[in-house]
Amino acid sequence: MKRQKQNKEIMGHSFNLKMDLKNCLVLLVVIILLSATSTHCQPVLIQDKGDKYSWIQTARVFLLDAYQPPFAPELEYDAHALVDAMVDMNANVLRFGTMGKYATIQGIRFSVHPDQGKRDLLFETIKLCKEKGIKVIPYISTGHKLAWSMVTEDYPEYGQKSTPGGLPYRSHMYVGEDHGTVCWMTPYKEAFLDYVEHVVRDYDIDGIYFDAWFPHYFWKGKQVCYCEGCRQGFKRATGLQIPYHEKEEDYTGKENETIKKYHEWYNEEYITEVVQPVREMVKKYKDIPLISNINNPQKMAALDPRIVNAMDAFLYERGHTILERAEGVSVPRSLGLHILPYIGVYHNWPRLAFNGYNYQQQIFTNLMFGGGSIIAQPTGYIENSEHRKFIKYPFHIIQQNEEKLKDLKNYPNIGVVWADNSSEEHQKDSWNEGMTDARSSSLGAFSACLYGHIQVSSVSEFILDKPDLLAEYPVLYLANIPYISEERVRNIKEYVENGGCIVASYQTTLFDSKGKLQNYFGLEELLKVKPVKPKGELAEIINSYTAMVGGPNDLYLQITDEGTKAFKDISDSRLFPVWFYQPFEAMEGADILMNIVTGPDRKAILPGVVKSNYGKGQVIYCASALESLYNSGGQDIVQELILKIIEVVNKKPAPYTLTAPASLIANLTITDNRLVMHLTNWTGNKFEHPWRNEYYLAPVEDVSLQIQIPQGKKVKQVSTMVESDYNQRISGQTLELFFPRVESYQAIVIELE
Structure with missing residues (x-):
């Protein structure tokens, strides 16, 4: 039930002085940050988090968002069918939407689906997952647009005012009712923080996912809000009014500068009043990873470092080529940050699964460079088992070798x-x-x-x-x-x-x-x-x-x-x-x-x-x-x-020599007493355009490999993750291997002593 608003009127100079001081401090921080950018002062550095939560490297994730079936327009969700499919396909983590168009959990100030009644979908899902050893990471709707009825009827105070006295931006997303945008300077912020605290405190979860930390998520045009929180807060901080014109061309240069200052003020409020407190709140209750969506390396490079520092791992919502995938996974791993890229992308038929070897090889590519894998739209596998094999097989290889893959890092060369x-x-x-x-x-x-x-x-x-x-x-x-x-x-x-x-x-x-x-x-x-x-x-x-x-x-x-x-x-x-x-x-x-x-x-x-x-x-x-x-x-x-x-x-000898066609991509990974050499085959359309399905994968034959054993170490044992015929011999500090045939993937595990 919707909580009644609390109308508090606080009078007196002390309150106004307090607010003025706070806003002055915010403005001062904004000025300092701008000054640092323009004069190249010492930047905010990315913190070393010690490469914690190594289980993310072998995470085999099903993603269940609540923006479309089985959560909208009708509520068709069957937790038993989902978990059965995950077990069959060797998945070990579920990312579950606690809100999409509507909330899927009880006890928060957001509307649930009209057919949900008193069901708590997260609670019933966690119960089934834990029985099967499956970790659960709840998705937190973070400034994301919500059902139009929620932001205009149930909780209109949450909505962004896209024009003075106006309504939120309205847009369609997936099947079902339209969505409307929200603003952090409204009571939405308090409701959001209560929502996060409820989830992390009251549910048996293994991580928490915050979507994208975009302060103006889905806002259009000038990305401005005219709610009271924005208008009054910005005026207190800067003494300026937020300008408004119906036509873009009517804004003056000075007004555009004012809007730029508004964005700087808003972003600072957002980071200090939402992002950073959220990390403190989560860690107060549980030592679990905070995860967010940065889409791709471009956005990671452009993101405020304080947001990167508030997170423990990241997600790529990307569906590009195998090459760009290998590159993209490598980037955050170079900093010791964990990454979970999508396998595939969302398509328009959530009840179907028709992927091919492209999904399988994307999983192996993520694995070889140190990333976990998220199946972007797994709902089609629940009723259609024919194409499960393209997920089931690579997930099985990872499942069987989790200990050998633990704590591996890309060999620096x-x-x-x-x-x-x-x-x-x-x-x-x-x-x-x-x-x-x-x-x-x-x-x-x-x-x-x-x-x-x-x-x-x-x-x-x-x-x-x-x-x-x-x-x-x-x-x-x-x-x-x-x-x-x-x-x-x-x-x-x-x-x-x-x-x-x-x-x-x-x-x-x-x-x-x-x-x-x-x-x-x-x-x-x-x-x-x-x-x-x-x-x-x-x-x-x-x-x-x-x-x-x-x-x-x-x-x-x-x-x-x-x-x-x-x-x-x-x-x-x-x-x-x-x-x-x-x-x-x-x-x-x-x-x-x-x-x-x-x-x-x-x-x-x-x-x-x-x-x-x-x-x-x-x-x-x-x-x-x-x-x-x-x-x-x-x-x-x-x-x-x-x-x-x-x-x-380069003064140092190459860590390995590989004789094979370019389509067999390689990466050497290392931990204290283990080397793992990954080989992933992409003899399909190697220079493919994004989202192309592939149903045939030609093997690679006559693969010759020489791996240099680190000085002071010797080989204790050699094994492969995929059963295969191969020849090996050791000559000094060189391990020589010959594979007559590599099908889709191979990994050579070298235990050292």
Whole structure:
């Protein structure tokens, strides 16, 4: 039953003074944060949580949201049928919606389904799950839009006022009634906090999931609310009124600045009054992981670090390629953060399941890079068992090997820094090869290594704030990253000075924090190069050797005499393609390994690749955006050069050598006395477009693998997670293995002593 509102009138100057002081403090924090952003002061750092809750790495999750059947429009939920399907398919965790259109639990100030009566769906589900050893993670509706009837009839005080005196934004989601938006500056906040406390205190749960921490979830347009809480709170904090016009074009520049300040004020209130108190509340009652949705690495990079610090693990709501999945799982794991990516995506037929090998191989890819797996829409399996095998088999492999998979981390070797921060000035476009920017470059560097069977991790940019984590990687790859802050530049210098090695390309650190081109590299001291603006004859040559479709035309990288010492197996007559490139001059201490030459006469017009030393470390800079070219076209000659450049600068021997086609992707994981080498086959449409179902998977034959055993260790036992014929022998510190055939997945477990 809806709780009656408490109307409290508190009079007196002391209350007003208290509120004024609070809002002044909020405004002061906002100003400090803005100042830190603009002057590059020390950022809020991502906290080390000690890699707790390792069970998430082998979590086999069914996701049951309450936005569509069996919870809406009619209530058809059968907990027994769900749990029976989970047991049959080897799932061990259920993420259960405590609210969707309506609440599924009792005792909170939100409306339940009209047909629910006194049923508490979470309670009855937990009872059945615990009998089968299944963990339960409740979904908490966190600022998400709710049933239209709830926010306009039952609890209208929760609704966002999208216009002065108006209603929430109304929109449709899935089958059933429409939804309306809510606002945190209304009584919704108090109801939400009571709701969270009730769930964590009163139910036997193993984690808690908060959807996405977006302060203006599903708000449209200017993302502004005109409720009393927003209007009065913002005015007390800033002395300003929230402007309103019916038409976008009627807002003045000053009014847009006011709205920007409103968003800053709102976000600060949201984090300090909701996000951070929620963590304290949960931990007060239970030592369980707080989990939230960051969708993909882009949003992780853009998220307020205080939100990242308030969580213990994250979810990806993504359905991209196997390559992007491998990359995306690797990013949070580089920080010791746990990740649960979707398997598949939501489709429009919740009563059907028609997935193929794509689901199976997505699970194996998550596993091999350290992530758990969430089946995005499992309701179709309850009545349709035909396609269960594509989930059941990989979940069985994980179930049988949980202890062997426990506490594994990706073996640190080549760390490609994930990036997506290109301004319009930094982006270059081509008809044939698409966009060249930070995203295509960092993905291209990662894929060149992955498909070339070089041990590689896609690492978060936050690792640049953590010298101890940075030091674990022999090579750091900065692929066309336009801007790196001064603090991070200092950390990178220290990393190289102490023996780390850098590969950097194209316009890495050539832009400022606002996306404007500079006349120097931020990493100039390491790279030992200076950008030049071509003039005279050089400018004419560059203009001439340009293609109408975008990019250079008939320009190549060719090895120099100095380069033959570094690239020992490359002929000095061999040519490699040049893609978008940055003209530069080499400074003192930089050895020119390759030049950019013209096609007809091999005339060197600019240096192309240089190598230099800094402290105990080495640095290679390549003027051309080769990684982006490889990401677009997958040219073997481009991949070859990228890997040769890494080989030149990397001082440490490769942890393994794999002879197999590019479609067999590999990742080596490690814990104190165990190595696990994962091999996942994707001979289906390897460069598939998202959400494509695959029903045939060709095996890979004649796979040869040599794994280097760490110094001071010896092999105690070798086993495989998938039963298979194979040959093995140990030669010194090298374990040699040969597999006549790898079907969908294989993992070699090496126990050390």
